[in-house]
Amino acid sequence: MNEFMKKLSLTKPIIQAPMAGGITKPRLASAVSNQGALGSLASGYLKPELLEQQIKEMFELTDAPFQINVFVPLGLEMPPEDQVKKWKENIPLANQVNQFTPVQEEWDDFYQKIDMILRYKVKACSFTFDLPPEDAVKELKTAGCCLIGTASTVEEALLMEERGMDIVVLQGSEAGGHRGAFLPSKGESAIGLMALIPQAADALSVPVIAAGGIIDHRGVKAALTLGAQGVQIGSAFLICHESSAHPVHKQKIREANEADTKLTKLFSGKEARGIVNKWMEEKEHYETQTLPYPYQNTLTKAMRQQASLQNNHDQMSLWAGQGIRSLTEEMSVKQLLHKLCPEDIKI
Amino acid sequence: MNEFMKKLSLTKPIIQAPMAGGITKPRLASAVSNQGALGSLASGYLKPELLEQQIKEMFELTDAPFQINVFVPLGLEMPPEDQVKKWKENIPLANQVNQFTPVQEEWDDFYQKIDMILRYKVKACSFTFDLPPEDAVKELKTAGCCLIGTASTVEEALLMEERGMDIVVLQGSEAGGHRGAFLPSKGESAIGLMALIPQAADALSVPVIAAGGIIDHRGVKAALTLGAQGVQIGSAFLICHESSAHPVHKQKIREANEADTKLTKLFSGKEARGIVNKWMEEKEHYETQTLPYPYQNTLTKAMRQQASLQNNHDQMSLWAGQGIRSLTEEMSVKQLLHKLCPEDIKI
Numbered sequence: 001m002n003e004f005m006k007k008l009s010l011t012k013p014i015i016q017a018p019m020a021g022g023i024t025k026p027r028l029a030s031a032v033s034n035q036g037a038l039g040s041l042a043s044g045y046l047k048p049e050l051l052e053q054q055i056k057e058m059f060e061l062t063d064a065p066f067q068i069n070v071f072v073p074l075g076l077e078m079p080p081e082d083q084v085k086k087w088k089e090n091i092p093l094a095n096q097v098n099q100f101t102p103v104q105e106e107w108d109d110f111y112q113k114i115d116m117i118l119r120y121k122v123k124a125c126s127f128t129f130d131l132p133p134e135d136a137v138k139e140l141k142t143a144g145c146c147l148i149g150t151a152s153t154v155e156e157a158l159l160m161e162e163r164g165m166d167i168v169v170l171q172g173s174e175a176g177g178h179r180g181a182f183l184p185s186k187g188e189s190a191i192g193l194m195a196l197i198p199q200a201a202d203a204l205s206v207p208v209i210a211a212g213g214i215i216d217h218r219g220v221k222a223a224l225t226l227g228a229q230g231v232q233i234g235s236a237f238l239i240c241h242e243s244s245a246h247p248v249h250k251q252k253i254r255e256a257n258e259a260d261t262k263l264t265k266l267f268s269g270k271e272a273r274g275i276v277n278k279w280m281e282e283k284e285h286y287e288t289q290t291l292p293y294p295y296q297n298t299l300t301k302a303m304r305q306q307a308s309l310q311n312n313h314d315q316m317s318l319w320a321g322q323g324i325r326s327l328t329e330e331m332s333v334k335q336l337l338h339k340l341c342p343e344d345i346k347i
Numbered sequence: 348m349n350e351f352m353k354k355l356s357l358t359k360p361i362i363q364a365p366m367a368g369g370i371t372k373p374r375l376a377s378a379v380s381n382q383g384a385l386g387s388l389a390s391g392y393l394k395p396e397l398l399e400q401q402i403k404e405m406f407e408l409t410d411a412p413f414q415i416n417v418f419v420p421l422g423l424e425m426p427p428e429d430q431v432k433k434w435k436e437n438i439p440l441a442n443q444v445n446q447f448t449p450v451q452e453e454w455d456d457f458y459q460k461i462d463m464i465l466r467y468k469v470k471a472c473s474f475t476f477d478l479p480p481e482d483a484v485k486e487l488k489t490a491g492c493c494l495i496g497t498a499s500t501v502e503e504a505l506l507m508e509e510r511g512m513d514i515v516v517l518q519g520s521e522a523g524g525h526r527g528a529f530l531p532s533k534g535e536s537a538i539g540l541m542a543l544i545p546q547a548a549d550a551l552s553v554p555v556i557a558a559g560g561i562i563d564h565r566g567v568k569a570a571l572t573l574g575a576q577g578v579q580i581g582s583a584f585l586i587c588h589e590s591s592a593h594p595v596h597k598q599k600i601r602e603a604n605e606a607d608t609k610l611t612k613l614f615s616g617k618e619a620r621g622i623v624n625k626w627m628e629e630k631e632h633y634e635t636q637t638l639p640y641p642y643q644n645t646l647t648k649a650m651r652q653q654a655s656l657q658n659n660h661d662q663m664s665l666w667a668g669q670g671i672r673s674l675t676e677e678m679s680v681k682q683l684l685h686k687l688c689p690e691d692i693k694i
Binding site for chain 2: 174187
């Protein structure tokens with residue numbers, strides 16, 4: 001039992017990663033929370049009204065603590081018109097986009113979501129993509145909400161602690177999905193957990209959580225040995241019965257091996273780890289020329305949606321971490337949690 | 348105590364990584380072996396006569412087991428003349444190279460080294476860059492030499508086992524220096540140890556060793572928890588008193604942080620992890636256009652040698668792993684081994 005588990009009244013030192021884009025819904029998150037781990041709703045790409053529905057549903061399904069993850073909007077400049085035009089010609093269905101959502105609108109949604117978290121007294125709130133703004137942090141802390149930041153490097157983790165985060169999730173290079181890196185770095189900001197955990201644990205005072213490539217109790221124990229107080233798991237929950245991930249996405253994860261994934265900006269303009277597919281292979285040479293997030297993401301949206309409807313893995317974003325060789329079986333959340341943590345830890 | 352330690356009569360489950368280019372010499376390797384871990388000589392880039400001198404010196408300094416690492420020559424085709432010309436114009440002093448060493452000459456050296464390992468009854472021999480040829484494996488095994496292969500992925504590790512290796516070193520993405528990957532992969536072949544160790548340990552019958560980013564006893568314990576029987580350590584030994592690494596290289600490692608390194612092909616044509624310096628920044632856009640190993644390596648040799656003589660870190664290859672934030676202090680091999688493994692394990 002440790003500070004992280006105490007803060008969130010958990011019996012298992014495990015967070016189910018908030019996976020946006022319709023993967024984590026109340027069914028998955030409540031199943032996790034009901035087993036004594038931390039279930040997560042992912043509010044990224046979700047309008048506030050839809051998030052409110054999910055929160056209500058969540059309270060019907062569990063009395064246990066859960067968290068809501070919020071994307072911090074990036075105020076990046078609109079890309080030049082000729083670059084947008086080039087990509088519109090290169091991405092199927094991208095011509096449907098007439099204009100991009102103004103950043104102000106995303107900030108409005110962000111604050112509506114924070115208000116909702118306060119109103120519904122949600123136990124914990126996590127942030128991805130950047131440091132959360134100070135006013136939101138202050139309000140949430142005053143209300144007693146537990147705040148969780150996401151960091152790729154020790155420097156980012158230290159800034160998260162300074163901003164008032166109660167817990168910092170360390171995203172290792174092994175992790176699937178979008179990278180949470182928000183600072184420029186001289187070299188690669190994707191650091192393997194074996195090196196990242198002890199270096200961050202030594203530098204920070206708040207609990208750190210390890211995310212990336214963890215598949216069973218060996219990984220959980222190793223992360224705790226390295227200095228983490230818990231782990232965050234994505235891909236293994238993604239293929240659970242209770243997950244709403246696309247069946248083709250689940251199947252591809254069950255089939256793929258550890259060297260089948262790579263970091264790519266092609267889908268969203270932000271680095272994310274996914275299983276290499278036809279779209280990534282075809283556009284490989286444009287990897288350094290993508291539009292910044294969220295613009296690239298907006299342009300690929302219709303293509304990805306159509307691919308999902310057609311069960312076409314060639315043009316879907318098949319996010320997955322490097323532990324996937326071992327993920328061959330779809331199981332229940334209860335079975336997975338038993339695999340990760342055979343015995344409850346008494347608090 | 349485990350199979351790996353028994354095979355090599357070790358009291359510490361630790362291999363000092365063989366670091367070529369004059370870093371690991373008998374002084375370092377014997378200090379490691381004398382403490383009950385496995386010291387390593389690096390025969391890469393070394394003519395057989397010089398290796399013989401080092402072996403003789405080694406036997407004067409220790410009675411304990413040690414290993415010799417051998418590069419398996421790559422039979423890659425000579426690059427087109429115009430590409431060579433372009434790089435000669437872009438690399439300082441590269442014009443000194445009149446012709447490349449024929450691959451046959453490298454194979455002659457390889458077999459001379461194997462003969463030497465047999466003649467001196469060296470306890471263990473490790474291979475990097477490819478599967479060792481079957482005839483060499485057969486001769487060494489008949490003589491009772493313990494064989495160690497290097498692998499980046501589970502698929503490579505399985506091939507190493509099939510080829511007759513007694514032990515397989517798993518090189519995690521965290522590792523400094525050259526990548527040992529030898530198979531093409533659909534995605535990235537640099538896998539974080541947190542994901543690589545358990546997946547490889549489950550697939551292989553022979554002991555696996557974890558290499559990359561490990562800095563102290565937490566990493567050693569975590570690697571064993573994940574299923575490894577030992578660890579291989581590079582950067583932390585590189586900065587020891589007994590290491591012959593360039594003082595500037597040592598200093599840069601002591602100063603750098605975990606996000607200051609990246610994988611680059613610019614120095615040798617083969618991916619290697621090093622601290623980003625001026626040469627890497629200046630030539631970043633040519634990263635995908637390097638000549639294949641060993642041709643790029645040959646062309647940058649004079650530049651690197653001159654930079655060493657002038658204590659100029661801008662043009663040296665500053666190989667280092669992702670654990671370097673913690674490597675702030677030069678210490679003795681004995682002190683480092685105590686940090687890694689506070690107590691001997693009785694065999």
